[in-house]
Amino acid sequence: SSGINAEYGHVKTLKDNLLPTLIGLLWTAPTAEVKFTLARCLVKLSPLNPSYVTTSLKNWINCIPSHFKEHIRHSETLQMIEFISERQNNFKFKKVRKLT
Secondary structure: OHHHHHHHHHHHHHHHHHHHHHHHHHHHOOOHHHHHHHHHHHHHHHHHOHHHHHHHHHHHHHHOOHHHHOOOOHHHHHHHHHHHHHHHHHHHHHHHHHHO
8 A cells, every 4th residue: 555655646746746847847948959858758748647738738839939840840749749639638528428
């Protein structure tokens, strides 16, 4: 039981502390390369808090300056964000269907 509690504590720490920190860094990182690397990392961590991460990434990608859109990793990162957004929408839809 204590092992499960410890594991939950680590997940809670990641969810409560790491995700907001990475999202803050995403907005303030000095270069496009760092920003896109952080975005990819957040996509991989999105199952920890799908709604929060998806919304944050969508807000970020919609606000990036136009010269970042020319970066080699923009298209791939945008596709990853769209994928997790679609996955999140499908999950919400299935959840609503179960309730009705």
